[in-house]
Amino acid sequence: MAAQNSGLPKFVDCGNTMVRWSKGILNSFDCPYTNGFTEGANNKIKVLKRNAYGYRNFRRFRNRILHMFSNSTQKGAA
Known part of the structure; x- marks a missing residue:
């Protein structure tokens, strides 16, 4: 990821978080x-x-x- 190679601490942290959570993030698009x-x-x-x-x-x-x-719940039923 370009963010991880930027050298900026906030971008590096964000990039690492995205990599760590990528499986869950991608699964969220498949699950309704x-x-x-x-x-x-x-x-x-x-x-x-x-x-x-x-x-x-x-x-x-x-x-x-x-x-x-x-x-x-009664409002939605009408």
Whole structure:
């Protein structure tokens, strides 16, 4: 790789990373599955937690998460 031979530390690091992860990077183009839904769900929960300034009761927090996701699945079904 030209980046590895450039002598610039950041380019060399980037080139080495690309070589180390090349198998996984190339496999990502063949596999249609991603963890996008899981990442989105985690983000929604984190935003809820941040906006609520912490729930005192975990049961209420859990119920709010379940309620939030039950409404989002119904929107997609229509």
